[in-house]
Amino acid sequence: MTPAAGVGFKAEHFAEALAAPAADLWFEVHAENYMVAGGPRLAMLEAVRRERPLSLHGVGMSLAGAADPDPDHLAALKRLVDRFEPELVSEHLAWSRLDGRCFPDLLPVPRTNEVLKRLAANIGRVQDALGRAILIENPTHYLALRDHQWSETSFLCELARRSGCKLLIDVNNVAVGAHNVGYDAVAWLEEIPAKLVGEIHLAGHTLDGEGTLLIDSHDAPVSNDVWQLYDRFVARIGATPTLIERDGNLPPFRDLMVERECAQAILGGNLALAA
Amino acid sequence: MRVYRNTVLSGCIDALRANYPVVAQLLGDEMFEAVAAEHASQCPPRKPVLALYGARFPDWLEGQPWVRDLRYVPDVAHIERLHIESLFATDAEPLQMSMLAGIDDWQGLHLSPHPATRFDWLTSPATRIWLAHRDGLEGKLELEWHAEGVLFTRPCLEVQPVRLDRAGHRFLFGIRLGENVGAAAIATANLYPETDIRSLFSSLVNCGAFAASSPRS
Numbered sequence: 001m002t003p004a005a006g007v008g009f010k011a012e013h014f015a016e017a018l019a020a021p022a023a024d025l026w027f028e029v030h031a032e033n034y035m036v037a038g039g040p041r042l043a044m045l046e047a048v049r050r051e052r053p054l055s056l057h058g059v060g061m062s063l064a065g066a067a068d069p070d071p072d073h074l075a076a077l078k079r080l081v082d083r084f085e086p087e088l089v090s091e092h093l094a095w096s097r098l099d100g101r102c103f104p105d106l107l108p109v110p111r112t113n114e115v116l117k118r119l120a121a122n123i124g125r126v127q128d129a130l131g132r133a134i135l136i137e138n139p140t141h142y143l144a145l146r147d148h149q150w151s152e153t154s155f156l157c158e159l160a161r162r163s164g165c166k167l168l169i170d171v172n173n174v175a176v177g178a179h180n181v182g183y184d185a186v187a188w189l190e191e192i193p194a195k196l197v198g199e200i201h202l203a204g205h206t207l208d209g210e211g212t213l214l215i216d217s218h219d220a221p222v223s224n225d226v227w228q229l230y231d232r233f234v235a236r237i238g239a240t241p242t243l244i245e246r247d248g249n250l251p252p253f254r255d256l257m258v259e260r261e262c263a264q265a266i267l268g269g270n271l272a273l274a275a
Numbered sequence: 276m277r278v279y280r281n282t283v284l285s286g287c288i289d290a291l292r293a294n295y296p297v298v299a300q301l302l303g304d305e306m307f308e309a310v311a312a313e314h315a316s317q318c319p320p321r322k323p324v325l326a327l328y329g330a331r332f333p334d335w336l337e338g339q340p341w342v343r344d345l346r347y348v349p350d351v352a353h354i355e356r357l358h359i360e361s362l363f364a365t366d367a368e369p370l371q372m373s374m375l376a377g378i379d380d381w382q383g384l385h386l387s388p389h390p391a392t393r394f395d396w397l398t399s400p401a402t403r404i405w406l407a408h409r410d411g412l413e414g415k416l417e418l419e420w421h422a423e424g425v426l427f428t429r430p431c432l433e434v435q436p437v438r439l440d441r442a443g444h445r446f447l448f449g450i451r452l453g454e455n456v457g458a459a460a461i462a463t464a465n466l467y468p469e470t471d472i473r474s475l476f477s478s479l480v481n482c483g484a485f486a487a488s489s490p491r492s
Contacts, residue, residue: 036363040432060323102320104286
């Protein structure tokens with residue numbers, strides 16, 4: 001895939017998304033939303049796929065969970081990958097399943113040797129089943145867990161080395177985590193080797209009701225500090241497929257495309273932000 | 276930890292609201308949120324596919340003490356669940372009348388419902404209530420309180436709701452259990468002699484209720 005900017009696809013935007021003339025535009029969807037047997041939703045994704053490259057972003061594999069990946073869920077993901085032939089397939093460094101119960105969230109794990117081993121093994125199982133490498137996204141942090149044995153960046157690099165996966169770096173997650181648990185976002189991004197990055201996510205965040213935590217809410221435009229981090233990151237690692245994520249408070253398609261064109265300009269190296 | 280707890284809960288509530296929009300309208304935002312939160316805590320998702328979450332919600336609603344005065348609410352929930360099931364069912368070609376040309380042995384003809392066909396009989400006028408809310412016409416709703424069925428079919432990828440009468444329900448019920456077309460038609464005509472069976476059958480075929488792969492004599 002050309003390292004261009006894409007947009008999260010929403011059914012509400014179907015007609016405009018199909019008609020969008022932008023060169024190299026691509027779309028990403030949450031894999032779980034399409035894990036159904038048939039019907040109009042899959043037909044719509046077929047139509048999008050005929051026009052544009054696609055990325056499947058999984059939210060439910062629970063890779064950091066204590067159990068192996070759920071075989072039914074893995075089979076459902078494989079069916080989607082086989083049918084839609086996405087350019088990119090990604091998942092989260094998180095857990096969301098315990099004792100047969102699913103939590104519709106991405107829950108955090110301590111970065112221990114044991115978790116590293118489990119994650120690498122689970123990623124290996126998914127990659128073996130799909131017959132391809134996947135991308136793993138860095139989590140958002142709301143809580144400083146105490147039991148870490150690894151820094152986050154060294155943990156991600158080691159995970160990639162052991163499993164052969166690449167990384168999906170969510171710059172907004174880096175900024176939100178830096179605010180919530182206190183680290184330097186610029187230094188964090190500097191520690192990620194260019195060759196490991198297969199995709200970048202950009203999204204908006206909001207301050208919680210009490211004004212203390214930043215929430216990775218995906219319901220607002222990308223903030224200026226995230227644009228600055230992104231510009232600097234891309235200048236170092238080179239053009240990399242970049243997604244504008246938006247889930248809540250959905251604006252018209254053309255407004256999302258304005259943000260997409262900003263990312264595209266940065267990728268093309270023809271926009272200079274104030275240093 | 277609260278941020279995680281809130282996100283998990285609101286994910287479940289949002290999924291229920293998306294899958295039960297008319298129940299949410301009937302109960303109002305505040306009550307629906309409380310009811311959905313309670314359901315999510317008692318019946319949490321077992322799969323990460325939230326498009327299909329809430330299968331147990333209609334039956335669970337029936338067991339809630341406050342629905343004694345709102346009997347139609349669980350019925351509307353049943354209808355919304357059938358709608359979701361129809362929407363996401365496997366794709367298949369629907370049977371068309373032209374495919375039945377030349378068939379005269381109706382007793383030897385077995386049909387399968389299309390994979391997206393869903394129907395039920397409800398003891399409240401929940402079908403009318405659901406249709407009116409879906410179309411934004413709830414203000415004009417004039418209800419006669421009687422039982423009524425609902426049928427969802429999905430010809431050409433779009434789910435279509437139909438109000439189903441007793442005869443239509445009896446006929447489909449027989450077909451689903453494996454009765455042949457002739458036997459289902461005779462049984463329906465005996466029970467509901469006022470019904471025009473020929474036009475009932477062709478309207479069911481024309482709305483895509485049966486699968487094309489099914490005619491077998």
